[in-house]
Amino acid sequence: xxxxxxxxEIYWVSGSPFGWRVLLMAEFKxxxxxxxxIDTASGKQxxxxxxxxxxxxxxxxxVHGNVIIGESLAMMTYLERxxxxxxxxxxxxxxxxxxxxxxxEFVCYLEPVINRLSTAISRxxxxxxxxxxxxxxxxxxxxxxxxxxxxxxxxxxGNSLSAADLTVYPHCKFLLRLAARPAAVPLxxxxxxxxxxxxxxxxxMQRFEALPGYDKAYPPHWRETG
Amino acid sequence: xxxxxxxxEIYWVSGSPFGWRVLLMAEFKxxxxxxxxIDTASGKQxxxxxxxxxxxxxxxxxVHGNVIIGESLAMMTYLERxxxxxxxxxxxxxxxxxxxxxxxEFVCYLEPVINRLSTAISRxxxxxxxxxxxxxxxxxxxxxxxxxxxxxxxxxxGNSLSAADLTVYPHCKFLLRLAARPAAVPLxxxxxxxxxxxxxxxxxMQRFEALPGYDKAYPPHWRETG
Numbered sequence: 001x002x003x004x005x006x007x008x009e010i011y012w013v014s015g016s017p018f019g020w021r022v023l024l025m026a027e028f029k030x031x032x033x034x035x036x037x038i039d040t041a042s043g044k045q046x047x048x049x050x051x052x053x054x055x056x057x058x059x060x061x062x063v064h065g066n067v068i069i070g071e072s073l074a075m076m077t078y079l080e081r082x083x084x085x086x087x088x089x090x091x092x093x094x095x096x097x098x099x100x101x102x103x104x105e106f107v108c109y110l111e112p113v114i115n116r117l118s119t120a121i122s123r124x125x126x127x128x129x130x131x132x133x134x135x136x137x138x139x140x141x142x143x144x145x146x147x148x149x150x151x152x153x154x155x156x157x158g159n160s161l162s163a164a165d166l167t168v169y170p171h172c173k174f175l176l177r178l179a180a181r182p183a184a185v186p187l188x189x190x191x192x193x194x195x196x197x198x199x200x201x202x203x204x205m206q207r208f209e210a211l212p213g214y215d216k217a218y219p220p221h222w223r224e225t226g
Numbered sequence: 227x228x229x230x231x232x233x234x235e236i237y238w239v240s241g242s243p244f245g246w247r248v249l250l251m252a253e254f255k256x257x258x259x260x261x262x263x264i265d266t267a268s269g270k271q272x273x274x275x276x277x278x279x280x281x282x283x284x285x286x287x288x289v290h291g292n293v294i295i296g297e298s299l300a301m302m303t304y305l306e307r308x309x310x311x312x313x314x315x316x317x318x319x320x321x322x323x324x325x326x327x328x329x330x331e332f333v334c335y336l337e338p339v340i341n342r343l344s345t346a347i348s349r350x351x352x353x354x355x356x357x358x359x360x361x362x363x364x365x366x367x368x369x370x371x372x373x374x375x376x377x378x379x380x381x382x383x384g385n386s387l388s389a390a391d392l393t394v395y396p397h398c399k400f401l402l403r404l405a406a407r408p409a410a411v412p413l414x415x416x417x418x419x420x421x422x423x424x425x426x427x428x429x430x431m432q433r434f435e436a437l438p439g440y441d442k443a444y445p446p447h448w449r450e451t452g
Contacts, residue, residue, distance in 0.1 A: 056331075067320050071334075074327035081319030093307030094293050101300035105282075107333060108297075 006065040008033040008082075010075075011053070013040050015219040017114075017170035018072045019060035024166050025076045027213030029083040037220070073103060076163055088163040098157045102149075102164035106171075110142040114171045120187065121178045132187060140190065143198050150200035154207065161211070169208050172201070177222070232291035234259040234308075236301075237279070239266050241445040243340075243396035244298045245286035250392050251302045253439030255309040263446070299329060302389055314389040324383045328375075328390035332397075336368040340397045346413065347404045358413060366416065369424050376426035380433065387437070395434050398427070403448070 010026060010033050012019030026033050038044050038059050045059050054061045054070045061068065062075040069075050080089050090096030113135045120127050127135070146168065149156055156164040178184060179191040195202040208214065236252060236259050238245030252259050264270050264285050271285050280287045280296045287294065288301040295301050306315050316322030339361045346353050353361070372394065375382055382390040404410060405417040421428040434440065 067323070069323045069327055071327045071330035073330045074323045077326040078319050078323035081316075081322050090307075093304050096307050097293070097295045097300045097304035100303040101295055101297045104297035104299045104333075107330075112338075 003032055004064075008079075009036060009063040010034070011036045011038055011050070011059055011061045011063070013038050013045075013059045014221040015174070016059065017174045018058075020170040020174075020217060020219065021072045021166050022060050022062065022075045022079075023217035024170070024213070025079050025088065025163070027217045028161065028166070028211065029079060029086070029088070030213075031079055031083050073107075073163075073167070076166065080163070086160070088161070088166065090157075090162065095157065095162070099162045099164045102156050103167045106142075106164075106168050109138060110168075111171055113138045113142075114175045117187065117189065118175055118178050121181055121184045124183045126186060136189065140197075143201060147198040147201045150204045155204070165204075165208060169205065172205060230258055230290075234305075235262060235289040236260070237262045237264050237276070237285055237287045237289070239264050239271075239285045240447040241400070242285065243400045244284075246396040246400075246443060246445065247298045247392050248286050248288065248301045248305075249443035250396070250439070251305050251314065251389070253443045254387065254392070254437065255305060255312070255314070256439075257305055257309050299333075299389075299393070302392065306389070312386070314387070314392065316383075316388065321383065321388070325388045325390045328382050329393045332368075332390075332394050335364060336394075337397055339364045339368075340401045343413065343415065344401055344404050347407055347410045350409045352412060362415065366423075369420075369427060373424040373427040376430045381430070391430075391434060395431065398431060 008026075008031060010019070010022055012023055012035070014037060023035075025031075038050070040059070044050060045054075045057050050059075050061075051057055053063060053068055056070060058070055060072060060075065061070055062078060063069075064078075067078075069078055076088065080087070088099075090099045116127075116131075117135060117139070119125070146156065153159050155161050156168060176191060176194060179189050179194075190197075234252075234257060236245070236248055238249060238261070240263060249261075251257075264276070266285070270276060271280075272283050276285075276287075277283055279289060279294055282296060284296060286298060286301065287296055288304060289295075290304075293304075295304055303315065306313070314325075316325050342353075342357075343361060343365070345351070372382065379385050381387050382394060402417060402420060405415050416423075
């Protein structure tokens with residue numbers, strides 16, 4: 001990687017799907033960057049220094065000289081413009097639209113459900129039967145749609161890896177890891193036979209995990225805690 | 227407008243902020259299109275013909291020959307690629323990132339709150355005190371952030387109109403219109419003095435409403451019912 005001056009700096013939290021997207025984008029595009037892992041347990045994302053970067057106190061953030069960017073999709077857009085190869089937001093109008101469609105659908109439908117369920121599991125909280133039923137329905141409907149897409153092509157939007165794959169993968173991995181915890185049992189998510197229910201989605205995840213750069217962006221504390 | 231072959235067809239619902247974004251994009255870029263207004267009261271969006279276009283039964287949709295696109299941001303992306311002038315998603319990397327950041331923040335934070343409140347008003351339903359307090363907080367925090375941005379520049383991401391303005395404006399107008407209904411009184415949204423609370427946001431809305439093309443995309447049934 002050639003150095004960039006000023007350097008591109010990425011602030012991220014280990015295991016958070018949002019920062020993971022950005023790290024994956026940087027790795028897959030061979031972007032040189034300074035990595036700043038934020039320890040949210042110590043509340044560093046609420047420190048004055050960090051709030052000066054991102055007034056919402058949200059992680060990730062990307063800093064490049066006096067440019068400060070929040071929101072993972074915006075950071076990915078920035079990296080795409082500075083490092084166009086390989087294209088991750090589409091080489092043609094049709095590709096660009098389909099990639100944005102998958103990203104938008106994921107952000108609107110599946111992501112909020114995964115966020116809600118993962119918070120419940122990690123804080124060992126219950127959800128009402130009604131809330132659980134609604135989320136269970138969305139979860140499996142959306143996994144089924146993704147699985148169908150992957151029956152037609154290697155990656156979510158065709159035969160090239162795109163920002164859609166980078167947007168969807170981290171949340172899927174994140175949820176499946178949490179779903180294996182004892183605290184997930186009462187939620188009855190129906191994910192223990194994920195590979196049988198969604199074989200194409202499973203193969204896609206394995207394909208993703210074999211990409212060069214994947215290991216470097218892997219959440220380090222997951223290696224430590226298994 | 228020069229004709230396009232095959233034509234670009236836009237399916238939309240009068241008064242829905244999502245389709246309004248796409249119509250505004252088409253108007254501001256002078257895109258020639260066939261307009262298909264969908265009457266959701268008759269359930270046409272759940273007809274077999276429409277579901278063949280968009281299996282989610284969501285409106286808007288854009289059809290261009292054998293290309294079918296769902297999700298407003300994806301349709302706007304498509305129009306941007308086919309009709310690059312004037313650029314709405316940024317001429318530079320920094321502009322592109324900031325536009326995507328404002329769009330993402332809006333979609334994640336303010337849009338769901340506006341959707342929830344507007345559903346409550348239009349169906350004359352109440353919300354629990356806790357649900358209302360949380361949403362009231364987000365609503366005003368986010369309006370305040372938008373107002374602050376507009377103290378610095380004419381448009382949300384600088385001195386050129388962008389996709390960020392087109393993403394944010396329709397929901398703001400939509401909510402303010404509903405907030406004037408008697409059914410909104412019990413929700414106590416604190417929007418009756420919107421212009422005093424958010425003067426820069428108000429001026430921005432007026433500036434937006436003076437743009438050529440605005441009238442053509444204005445929800446027709448709002449003219450009929452006032």
